[in-house]
Amino acid sequence: MKNFQVAIIGGGVIGSAIARELSKYKLNIAVFEMGSDVASGTSKANSGVVHSGINSPHSSLKARFCVEGNKMFQSLADELGFPLQWVGKYIIAKNEGEINELEHLKKTGMDNSVSGLEMKGGSEVKKKEPNVSCVKALWVPTAGITLPYEFTIALAENAAENNVRFFLETKVTGLKKQQNHFLIKTNNGDFQAEVVVNAAGLNCREVVSMVEEPDFQVYLCRGEYLVLDKNYSSLINSMIYPVPVKELGVLGVHITPTIEGNILLGPSAEFIDDPYDKRTTKETMNNLIQEAKEIIPSLPDKAVINAYSGIRCKLALPESGGWADYRIEESKNMPGFINLLGVESPGLTAAPAIAKEIIKMISRLIELKEKNSFKSRIHGRKRFSELSTEEQLNLIKEDERWGRIVCRCEHVTEAEVIEALSNPIGAKTISSVKYRCRAGMGRCQGGFCTQHIVRIMGEYFNMDVTDIKLKSPNSNLFYGRTRGDQSD
Numbered sequence: 001m002k003n004f005q006v007a008i009i010g011g012g013v014i015g016s017a018i019a020r021e022l023s024k025y026k027l028n029i030a031v032f033e034m035g036s037d038v039a040s041g042t043s044k045a046n047s048g049v050v051h052s053g054i055n056s057p058h059s060s061l062k063a064r065f066c067v068e069g070n071k072m073f074q075s076l077a078d079e080l081g082f083p084l085q086w087v088g089k090y091i092i093a094k095n096e097g098e099i100n101e102l103e104h105l106k107k108t109g110m111d112n113s114v115s116g117l118e119m120k121g122g123s124e125v126k127k128k129e130p131n132v133s134c135v136k137a138l139w140v141p142t143a144g145i146t147l148p149y150e151f152t153i154a155l156a157e158n159a160a161e162n163n164v165r166f167f168l169e170t171k172v173t174g175l176k177k178q179q180n181h182f183l184i185k186t187n188n189g190d191f192q193a194e195v196v197v198n199a200a201g202l203n204c205r206e207v208v209s210m211v212e213e214p215d216f217q218v219y220l221c222r223g224e225y226l227v228l229d230k231n232y233s234s235l236i237n238s239m240i241y242p243v244p245v246k247e248l249g250v251l252g253v254h255i256t257p258t259i260e261g262n263i264l265l266g267p268s269a270e271f272i273d274d275p276y277d278k279r280t281t282k283e284t285m286n287n288l289i290q291e292a293k294e295i296i297p298s299l300p301d302k303a304v305i306n307a308y309s310g311i312r313c314k315l316a317l318p319e320s321g322g323w324a325d326y327r328i329e330e331s332k333n334m335p336g337f338i339n340l341l342g343v344e345s346p347g348l349t350a351a352p353a354i355a356k357e358i359i360k361m362i363s364r365l366i367e368l369k370e371k372n373s374f375k376s377r378i379h380g381r382k383r384f385s386e387l388s389t390e391e392q393l394n395l396i397k398e399d400e401r402w403g404r405i406v407c408r409c410e411h412v413t414e415a416e417v418i419e420a421l422s423n424p425i426g427a428k429t430i431s432s433v434k435y436r437c438r439a440g441m442g443r444c445q446g447g448f449c450t451q452h453i454v455r456i457m458g459e460y461f462n463m464d465v466t467d468i469k470l471k472s473p474n475s476n477l478f479y480g481r482t483r484g485d486q487s488d
């Protein structure tokens with residue numbers, strides 16, 4: 001049986017941020033993730049906004065960790081190489097009646113020490129955002145955008161480079177306190193750890209119930225998004241938000257530029273029962289377009305190229321306003337069992353600050369000694385398409401695989417696919433490649449490159465075609481060969 005000092009359940013942005021922060025210390029650390037890669041859950045499917053901290057009341061954990069996390073993002077992006085743009089945000093009042101709410105948000109932001117907040121008149125907004133209609137707006141310059149999956153992958157890969165063990169496709173199925181350690185049961189065998197961190201996102205209640213009776217419920221609230229074609233990227237320059245929907249405890253349908261140059265519309269808010277029900281519907285699509293048109297009347301109907309959804313982990317019912325603070329606490333009955341409950345938005349932004357808090361909690365349980373060998377910078381990936389012609393030619397001279405284009409839409413080379421598949425956490429699905437080097441993310445959505453990625457997986461990584469998966473443990477792409485070697 002393998003022994004660890006700290007076991008983290010969940011490789012979302014929260015588990016990965018904690019793993020990276022812990023990897024600065026001389027500790028044996030394991031992350032158990034039931035998906036085939038990190039960022040398999042909510043951390044992949046959200047708005048990708050680095051919030052400023054104006055939406056949560058002053059004394060809340062949400063406000064504290066959001067403001068602290070926001071301030072940590074630039075240096076993390078410099079160290080880990082994930083993309084980050086401080087595009088800023090307008091929260092708009094569509095009529096006179098909404099202006100009070102803008103004043104309220106400004107006051108909350110100032111109470112939370114968010115800097116640079118300014119009220120702007122409708123005509124002033126028009127100069128910066130010619131397509132947006134409003135009577136007044138609150139300008140929030142400290143809000144930014146990132147790629148949430150790249151951020152999570154960078155945190156996890158840097159943790160792995162600093163010796164954290166990632167166990168993918170490993171679902172924690174049982175937990176038991178035994179003298180001074182926990183016995184952790186998984187589909188891949190049993191493990192032991194002195195401290196267990198429950199960062200299982202939507203499954204946080206299920207994990208608590210493995211050791212004690214939970215004193216809370218989780219309410220799932222699906223948010224659907226529409227992705228607009230890159231041809232419409234000039235519709236907005238910053239993020240455009242309505243005033244928040246208080247009754248549901250959500251921020252409302254906003255219009256957000258993405259790092260890749262698309263525009264997102266969404267998210268909707270619908271309370272559901274099944275955490276795996278990530279469907280997108282025609283009805284919501286129509287509603288999202290109508291709501292977005294209230295902000296940008298000239299929004300074209302035919303701009304949508306894709307849709308996806310993410311699920312909020314709420315601790316409050318819609319009847320009670322849908323808002324509840326995070327619960328980040330060590331179990332009273334089970335010392336050493338640390339729970340992160342209800343980490344909904346702004347969880348992506350708050351992750352780095354939450355990770356620091358968890359280190360403090362763990363330091364009260366285990367003596368933490370800093371490592372001299374911690375490598376804060378990740379081994380960066382080169383993007384062939386972003387290099388100059390001279391740099392591209394030099395790479396091809398060194399290794400001809402830089403000259404073989406595998407993904408024609410995003411101009412990704414064979415060398416980049418091999419590099420993506422050589423990642424330190426051992427993720428090897430078609431999606432793992434997509435989220436690391438963009439092969440398959442373009443207009444044809446993998447129609448051309450999937451066959452080449454499959455070939456590379458066999459040729460360089462000795463993978464049998466029947467073991468190749470799209471994105472999750474049971475998403476095998478092939479049952480067997482119809483031609484060639486069928487001996488097995």
Ligand SMILES: Cc1cc2nc3c(=O)[nH]c(=O)nc-3n(C[C@H](O)[C@H](O)[C@H](O)COP(=O)(O)OP(=O)(O)OC[C@H]3O[C@@H](n4cnc5c(N)ncnc54)[C@H](O)[C@@H]3O)c2cc1C
Pocket residue numbers: 009010011012013014015032033034035038039040041042043044045046047048049050051170171172173199200201202203207222223224267309310311312313343344345346347348349350
């Ligand atoms: C619609 C929407 C929009 C959002 N927009 C933003 C935004 O713009 N900015 C922002 O700051 N925040 C945003 N958020 C919030 C943010 O996405 C979440 O707070 C954050 O991703 C939560 O991360 P997590 O690690 O807790 O959860 P997850 O990413 O869900 O990770 C939990 C992981 O645990 C794994 N797991 C579960 N059970 C087990 C088990 N038994 N064994 C092993 N593994 C297990 C899961 O597979 C999963 O990968 C948004 C959320 C939603 C839903």
